[in-house]
Amino acid sequence: xxxxxxxxxxxxxxxxxxxxxxxxxxxxxxxxxxxxxxxxxxxxxxxxxxxxxxxxxxxxxxxxxxxxxxxxxxxxxxxxxxxxxxxxxxxxxxxxxxxxxxxxxxxxxxxxxxxxxxxxxxxxxxxxxxxxxxxxxxxxxxxxxxxxxxxxxxxxxxxxxxxxxxxxxxxxxxxxxxxxxxxxxxxxxxxxxxxxxxxxxxxxxxxxxxxxxxxxxxxxxxxxxxxxxxxxxxxxxxxxxxxxxxxxxxxxxxxxxxxxxxxxxxxxxxxxxxxxxxxxxxxxxxxxxxxxxxxxxxxxxxxxxx
Amino acid sequence: xxxxxxxxxxxxxxxxxxxxxxxxxxxxxxxxxxxxxxxxxxxxxxxxxxxxxxxxxxxxxxxxxxxxxxxxxxxxxxxxxxxxxxxxxxxxxxxxxxxxxxxxxxxxxxxxxxxxxxxxxxxxxxxxxxxxxxxxxxxxxxxxxxxxxxxxxxxxxxxxxxxxxxxxxxxxxxxxxxxxxxxxxxxxxxxxxxxxxxxxxxxxxxxxxxxxxxxxxxxxxxxxxxxxxxxxxxxxxxxxxxxxxxxxxxxxxxxxxxxxxxxxxxxxxxxxxxxxxxxxxxxxxxxxxxxxxxxxxxxxxxxxxx
Numbered sequence: 001x002x003x004x005x006x007x008x009x010x011x012x013x014x015x016x017x018x019x020x021x022x023x024x025x026x027x028x029x030x031x032x033x034x035x036x037x038x039x040x041x042x043x044x045x046x047x048x049x050x051x052x053x054x055x056x057x058x059x060x061x062x063x064x065x066x067x068x069x070x071x072x073x074x075x076x077x078x079x080x081x082x083x084x085x086x087x088x089x090x091x092x093x094x095x096x097x098x099x100x101x102x103x104x105x106x107x108x109x110x111x112x113x114x115x116x117x118x119x120x121x122x123x124x125x126x127x128x129x130x131x132x133x134x135x136x137x138x139x140x141x142x143x144x145x146x147x148x149x150x151x152x153x154x155x156x157x158x159x160x161x162x163x164x165x166x167x168x169x170x171x172x173x174x175x176x177x178x179x180x181x182x183x184x185x186x187x188x189x190x191x192x193x194x195x196x197x198x199x200x201x202x203x204x205x206x207x208x209x210x211x212x213x214x215x216x217x218x219x220x221x222x223x224x225x226x227x228x229x230x231x232x233x234x235x236x237x238x239x240x241x242x243x244x245x246x247x248x249x250x251x252x253x254x255x256x257x258x259x260x261x262x263x264x265x266x267x268x269x270x271x272x273x274x275x276x277x278x279x280x281x282x283x284x285x286x287x288x289x290x291x292x293x294x295x296x297x298x299x300x301x302x303x304x305x306x
Numbered sequence: 307x308x309x310x311x312x313x314x315x316x317x318x319x320x321x322x323x324x325x326x327x328x329x330x331x332x333x334x335x336x337x338x339x340x341x342x343x344x345x346x347x348x349x350x351x352x353x354x355x356x357x358x359x360x361x362x363x364x365x366x367x368x369x370x371x372x373x374x375x376x377x378x379x380x381x382x383x384x385x386x387x388x389x390x391x392x393x394x395x396x397x398x399x400x401x402x403x404x405x406x407x408x409x410x411x412x413x414x415x416x417x418x419x420x421x422x423x424x425x426x427x428x429x430x431x432x433x434x435x436x437x438x439x440x441x442x443x444x445x446x447x448x449x450x451x452x453x454x455x456x457x458x459x460x461x462x463x464x465x466x467x468x469x470x471x472x473x474x475x476x477x478x479x480x481x482x483x484x485x486x487x488x489x490x491x492x493x494x495x496x497x498x499x500x501x502x503x504x505x506x507x508x509x510x511x512x513x514x515x516x517x518x519x520x521x522x523x524x525x526x527x528x529x530x531x532x533x534x535x536x537x538x539x540x541x542x543x544x545x546x547x548x549x550x551x552x553x554x555x556x557x558x559x560x561x562x563x564x565x566x567x568x569x570x571x572x573x574x575x576x577x578x579x580x581x582x583x584x585x586x587x588x589x590x591x592x593x594x595x596x597x598x599x600x601x602x603x604x605x606x607x608x609x610x611x612x
Contacts, residue, residue, distance in 0.1 A: 147576050183564055183568045212598050213557075213598065215519075217523035251519075258518070262491055285585075
């Protein structure tokens with residue numbers, strides 16, 4: 001029997017860089033992507049095709065995509081929120097699109113100016129124009145909890161998945177805890193329900209945030225529910241720099257450390273990853289998180305009483 | 307059926323204050339204990355009876371014990387590392403002793419200058435002199451991992467429990483992750499094995515550290531393995547102030563927040579607890595941790611893309 005393995009999707013170059021107001025020079029982004037690749041990252045959300053006016057940090061999406069596309073064995077996904085942006089991404093030779101929509105109507109409206117059902121129709125158009133070689137992941141934001149409306153009814157997430165699965169059961173379905181407020185029991189429960197209801201969907205993923213300290217716990221709950229793909233961001237990059245407590249994505253190094261302790265392979269070298277994470281933490285305006293970077297960077301702790 | 311409940315043992319006044327070098331005036335400690343009690347804390351490790359020369363911060367143990375003993379419904383445990391200190395504690399009218407020994411011989415030697423088996427004999431002497439009204443908890447430090455020797459073989463923990471259970475099956479057995487390096491799978495596994503092997507022991511507890519970000523995840527693993535008593539420290543107090551990454555105990559507010567989200571009652575008011583945690587974080591020389599204090603203290607996060 002082969003050793004257990006989990007596939008980590010490094011989303012730092014997209015979800016981590018995006019909230020940083022000051023533009024990170026493209027060359028610096030490429031250098032960080034190099035370090036991630038050299039650490040063993042083989043799947044990455046490298047950038048987003050969004051309005052450069054709305055998100056100037058993502059204005060160099062085509063350059064990043066072209067650069068990453070040349071790296072052997074790197075599965076590069078790019079975020080697209082609409083049919084129009086999917087067209088731009090495909091024109092730039094994207095091979096793996098990550099479409100985003102929200103379960104919560106309010107969040108979808110705020111995020112992509114559509115109702116969830118309008119986003120489903122956008123998705124239908126995207127699937128219709130996909131080249132045969134292209135892969136799709138669907139990021140279901142606010143699958144568990146919404147910043148505006150709080151806890152999301154699991155049936156709403158399942159009903160939205162049903163509508164999407166009619167269009168494309170072959171896509172990867174990523175349930176996202178956008179606010180960081182879900183608990184592991186609910187993560188496990190929704191995945192178990194979703195997998196039972198949609199046996200035709202074979203690829204599931206989890207995207208969590210660490211705002212309340214449950215990022216790793218929730219990722220483990222997804223893993224134990226049979227989810228083999230988990231998102232994370234090096235250095236825990238991805239919070240909102242204007243809200244000190246709104247820390248961001250679960251840190252890739254925290255996941256790699258934890259899975260290694262559990263005997264689950266990730267293919268990622270922790271030492272090299274920590275080097276990249278230190279660079280991420282030094283980015284001006286970055287909002288970083290995670291614990292392992294600090295813990296391993298500190299002097300050996302003194303013996304404690306208990 | 308009554309709602310699920312978990313008993314949280316607030317160990318901040320002992321495990322949290324202990325590593326702070328500057329003496330916290332006794333009146334200030336009492337004021338913090340008042341706030342914890344008013345927030346609903348009903349079980350507390352209030353202090354340690356240890357050599358005041360070795361740990362000056364604990365020099366006011368008798369005063370703290372006397373003060374806490376007057377609070378209605380508060381179960382006050384005090385840490386004792388030896389028979390001599392247990393005598394001191396009982397003379398000061400302690401009703402609940404928390405005896406500490408380590409599974410790892412090196413850690414026990416470093417911590418209490420004895421072999422684990424010598425500590426077992428100390429425990430035998432303590433149990434022999436206990437008044438009938440007194441309760442005992444046993445803190446098994448390094449049950450999973452040792453700062454000197456790394457991962458601890460579960461059989462070593464189980465064999466030590468066996469020796470202790472022959473003396474006192476009625477004690478509470480607290481398995482402690484001293485380094486914060488255990489993962490939830492191993493926490494659950496050791497508790498399941500221990501409960502199966504020692505059906506005569508009815509009271510189990512877990513004490514974890516959050517150094518690598520797994521404090522809450524490990525506490526949940528213990529809870530799901532049927533452990534109804536979990537230690538934590540307000541503000542996450544308890545790291546080593548000279549090792550920046552050696553953050554301390556899992557934060558009580560993180561546990562209270564998480565259990566509340568899961569529908570598990572703790573009897574603790576989060577708002578009042580956060581007020582106490584903010585005071586803890588302001589203690590000179592304090593090494594604090596946890597995420598919920600920051601997350602709830604921050605401005606509402608902006609909507610995020612995923």
